[in-house]
Amino acid sequence: MTKNKDADLFDDSAAYGRILGVDPSQVRKKIRGRVDTEDRGSLFNSTDLFGDIIDDFRSVESEPVSRVDPPPEPVHPPEPSARAENENERGAMEAAAELLGADTDPYQGSPPPREDEYSLLDAAYSTLLKDEKLQKDVERLDKIASQDSERDESSDYGDYVLLDRIATGGMAEVFRAKREGVEGFEKIVAVKRILPHLSNNADFVEMFIAEAKIVASLTHPNIAQIFDLGKIDASYFIAMEFVEGKDLRTILSHASDRDTRLGVDLAALIAAKVGAALEYAHRHRDEEGKELQIVHRDVSPQNILVSNEGEVKLVDFGIARAATKASHTDSGSLRGKLLYMSPEQAWGKTQDRRSDIFSLGAVFYEILTGHPLFSGNSEISVLERVRDAQFLAPSSLNPAVPIEIEAIVTRALQKNPDERYQDAAEMLLDLDTYLRKRPAVGASELARFIGELYEEK
Incomplete structure (x- = not known):
């Protein structure tokens, strides 16, 4: 393995350190003990390395962890395309940080993957979710993220009163809300509030605001109209037409x-x-x-x-x-x-x-x-x-x-x-x-x- 690939794997240890609740340096030590003995020449083999490291850390936890025996026949992804074969381990770990929602910079200061690489890497790395132990970690992190976004669903929110949460997705949560005015005036709207972890993403916020400004000018009977774009505390939101x-x-x-x-x-x-x-x-x-x-x-x-x-x-x-x-x-x-x-x-x-x-x-x-x-x-x-x-x-x-x-x-x-x-x-x-x-x-x-x-x- 080349020095650059070793460095990539060491950099990627930050996301896994967070998942496991340990110092990233401990993950790097595990990697050093394996880099000269493992063949990680493909996009998918790098996931095996980190899967084994996860097992190593779990084996020394104070509480017993249920183990799931691997299937008798390993599950291999379909033959990847020529681009997938040429992707390095760094790309796989970038996708891992995205899939697992790690609250860290998976790129460690390096440029993120090009837009034309994103979908393939994200899809390829989903094969790792077949690891049931790791899936539990994913579910645990999702639960934490959900708890962090929980708020009183019938509360004042700027000029709006949030009545109930309609849906929550990977980027935003949507509320049925009302805006009140003089003489008992009320208008029911949908408030789409960007999730906190994306409000801290400068690139996302910049593009989101630019696009929302453009779309606010669209007035058509078959397009849900945007009425308002704002920011309260650290979260950006859109108030839009509510469709019952x-x-x-x-x-x-x-x-x-x-x-x-x-x-x-x-x-x-x-x-x-x-x-x-x-x-x-x-x-x-x-x-x-x-x-x-x-x-x-x-x-x-x-x-x-x-x-x-x-x-x-x-x-x-x-x-x-x-x-x-x-x-x-x-x-x-x-x-x-x-x-x-x-x-x-x-x-x-x-x-x-x-x-x-x-x-x-x-x-x-x-x-x-x-x-x-x-x-x-x-x-x-x-x-x-x-x-x-x-x-x-x-x-x-x-x-x-x-x-x-x-x-x-x-x-x-x-x-x-x-x-x-x-x-x-x-x-x-x-x-x-x-x-x-x-x-x-x-x-x-x-x-x-x-x-x-x-x-x-």
């Missing part, structure tokens, strides 16, 4: 549980509404007439809300790009994002509006068929399938899909961006052409379907 309803991910999951799915026309309606939101955002200009080049980057079912009245809203424009600067990645949500990435996004290449069109096509495909566009046993396998962009025809999974709709989906999901719809307006035109030939469907029909879906049986 459910996200599309929840609706699709519930439909699957009921062994049903949305009809083709309702699926086309949802795709058209999201397409209209993207078309507006993609062509939006600033006050001087300059195109803002807005790209959502995370068009997915969880970011599409359907109100109880059947209105469709696309959310999270302001946080999608800033997320690339986050130092913590929730491995449970990683696969959910991979499922709707475009091939160029999965390769870490430059993205433009056509990347959003591919993601919308992936969402449309899932609504129509009841199955995600891509699937796999691990994040790595999903990533490779996204990059290949090979999929079954929608009609092979749902014979009710007509040829016109299959043609729209197929064009949106072309691997080569030049062969896709070049903008959302083109896709929207084809969707509208189809819908005009069909019996009229709108918000009331969508609301009726969802109401019946959730009726007690």
Whole structure:
């Protein structure tokens, strides 16, 4: 092993020292005892080294620790791509610090990995989570982070009163809140508060603020509007339109549980509404007439809300790009994002509006068929399938899909961006052409379907 690789491993000991609750120098001593005897020539072998070191420290703890015998056959990840084979141990440990939420600088003052390396490393390192002992450490750290973010959920928060927490994710927690005014005026809003560990990330905050300012100028019936951007104590927040309803991910999951799915026309309606939101955002200009080049980057079912009245809203424009600067990645949500990435996004290449069109096509495909566009046993396998962009025809999974709709989906999901719809307006035109030939469907029909879906049986 070269001196540089030894140094990388020693630097990476800081994250593991925190996980184990020991001084990093003790971890480095363990490494020194192993560097000359272990072959760590690949991205994955370095995880074995630290797994063994974790075992060494656990063996001397005062309290007994339950041990899980390894499976008789080791679980190997799929054959990595050429890029994965060339990644060094440092990349794996950077991803480890992100997955485990270590409150330290995993880069130790060195430049972070390039954006085009991030998704692959993050996905590759998820194989380490198959270690059940380490998974307990992950769960323990997640619990601590959750406890740190707990606050009185019915309390004053600047100009807002937080009523109840709606959701908590890897980057933010969302509250239903109200803003009060004179003469008993009240307005219900959604307050998205950035989690404390990201409020200390200067790169994330800078990009988050810049994106939020841009998105605040978007006013469209199919985009959840941002009303306010602020900071209270150490946390930044966005106050945005509150949508009383459910996200599309929840609706699709519930439909699957009921062994049903949305009809083709309702699926086309949802795709058209999201397409209209993207078309507006993609062509939006600033006050001087300059195109803002807005790209959502995370068009997915969880970011599409359907109100109880059947209105469709696309959310999270302001946080999608800033997320690339986050130092913590929730491995449970990683696969959910991979499922709707475009091939160029999965390769870490430059993205433009056509990347959003591919993601919308992936969402449309899932609504129509009841199955995600891509699937796999691990994040790595999903990533490779996204990059290949090979999929079954929608009609092979749902014979009710007509040829016109299959043609729209197929064009949106072309691997080569030049062969896709070049903008959302083109896709929207084809969707509208189809819908005009069909019996009229709108918000009331969508609301009726969802109401019946959730009726007690």
